[in-house]
Amino acid sequence: MTKTPGGGPPRTSTADIVELVETRTPHNYHPLPVAIAEGNGAWVTDVEGRRYLDFLAAYSALNFGHCHPDIIGAAEHQLRRLTLTSRAFLHDQLGTFCAELAELAGMEMVLPMNTGAEAVESGLKVARKWAYDVKGVPPDQANVVVAAENFHGRTITLISFSTDPLARRGFGPYTPGFRIVPYGDAAALEAAVDDDTAAVLLEPIQGEAGVIVPPVGYLAAARKICSQRGSLFMADEIQTGLGRTGTTFACEHEGVRPDVYLLGKALGGGIVPVSAVVADRSVLGVLHPGEHGSTFGGSPIACTVGRTVVALLRTGEYQKRAKELGVHLHERLSALVGGGLVEVRGRGLWAGIDIDPALATGREVCERLMQKGVLAKDIHGSTLRLAPPLVVTMQELDQAVDALEQVLLELDLERNVSRRRRLTAG
Numbered sequence: 001m002t003k004t005p006g007g008g009p010p011r012t013s014t015a016d017i018v019e020l021v022e023t024r025t026p027h028n029y030h031p032l033p034v035a036i037a038e039g040n041g042a043w044v045t046d047v048e049g050r051r052y053l054d055f056l057a058a059y060s061a062l063n064f065g066h067c068h069p070d071i072i073g074a075a076e077h078q079l080r081r082l083t084l085t086s087r088a089f090l091h092d093q094l095g096t097f098c099a100e101l102a103e104l105a106g107m108e109m110v111l112p113m114n115t116g117a118e119a120v121e122s123g124l125k126v127a128r129k130w131a132y133d134v135k136g137v138p139p140d141q142a143n144v145v146v147a148a149e150n151f152h153g154r155t156i157t158l159i160s161f162s163t164d165p166l167a168r169r170g171f172g173p174y175t176p177g178f179r180i181v182p183y184g185d186a187a188a189l190e191a192a193v194d195d196d197t198a199a200v201l202l203e204p205i206q207g208e209a210g211v212i213v214p215p216v217g218y219l220a221a222a223r224k225i226c227s228q229r230g231s232l233f234m235a236d237e238i239q240t241g242l243g244r245t246g247t248t249f250a251c252e253h254e255g256v257r258p259d260v261y262l263l264g265k266a267l268g269g270g271i272v273p274v275s276a277v278v279a280d281r282s283v284l285g286v287l288h289p290g291e292h293g294s295t296f297g298g299s300p301i302a303c304t305v306g307r308t309v310v311a312l313l314r315t316g317e318y319q320k321r322a323k324e325l326g327v328h329l330h331e332r333l334s335a336l337v338g339g340g341l342v343e344v345r346g347r348g349l350w351a352g353i354d355i356d357p358a359l360a361t362g363r364e365v366c367e368r369l370m371q372k373g374v375l376a377k378d379i380h381g382s383t384l385r386l387a388p389p390l391v392v393t394m395q396e397l398d399q400a401v402d403a404l405e406q407v408l409l410e411l412d413l414e415r416n417v418s419r420r421r422r423l424t425a426g
């Protein structure tokens, strides 16, 4: 029998767990009714022993799969040595992690934080400070230009410049200082940037919006606009970065080097939240003692896990897998356009697919996929996101796409049957 941590009766059935979660946590999520007990590579097993392919990979936080042996091994070793010191003291992992991550990104410094939202918040603070201290923007006049349909996290400031009513409504008053322009429109971006613009903050591919890839040349144009106006180009690579799109950073697809990378998710190896603001000394050097911090940011365990992630990425193996298998995934998904899918977007092992809304909602498709042993997540309406761990095999990819194909066929069949019934009844 499974021993429940912290005592109390073990919860071994999905129904029990659903009931407990429903009554004991606020309903800020709408999870699929699957209760996972174990994970390995691209696979998870639920409390009743059913196996599923994980095609969400914790929104890319599990790029290296569940329980990657190198990451687990390094974490286990560190857990027995030292887990936390706070930043009041130094420890033997911090400097090395920061140096190794900075080198991977081709930058000079790393500010370690925990969650993605914290990395973005920290990046915004750094950008404002840089605008006042270095660029010479008058006090409290700095603005940051962002894109519509963005997703950067859930804090008050980050939702202040969200365009998603669901994310914003009921949480005002909002933080001022942000200008929102349409994503992918370089002319609109150029028009919004002025002398007081501290930074332009963009996702190289918008994940939550539906895996929206901007027009070719957009990131390069954003880079150029920032350079010309003396503003920082901040790339939120929290979901796109660290291998997902077939390169270490998605900005590389356009040969763009931003001034600031915001990283998170996969940096924690699927174990602990590890995020970072990565930039040169000319940018991160604006912070002084007392101006910013985090109790857990840059902890020994976070740094050890982060170092292992950097080491895995240095091999280039995961980027290569994402690139090569991504071609196969997109080929297979594109073949379903017209057969239940309306559109397929994305890059590498990352796809946003639009289901024919006449067939089903994204949620319905996810529920049916779950019945066939594949876990995926709808984003909104009829859009689904597929993001398997980068350790997924070609065979596993095919298995998941076969399941999707079957679901679409079944839905089409059911639609035709009910249509015929209605005709006969009429």
Ligand SMILES: Cc1ncc(COP(=O)(O)O)c(C=O)c1O
Pocket: 059, 115, 116, 117, 118, 120, 151, 152, 153, 154, 203, 207, 208, 236, 237, 238, 239, 240, 264, 265
């Ligand atoms: C692009 C991007 N930025 C920031 C975040 C926020 O990360 P976290 O949920 O770790 O705060 C996310 C999360 O999905 C994201 O996709």
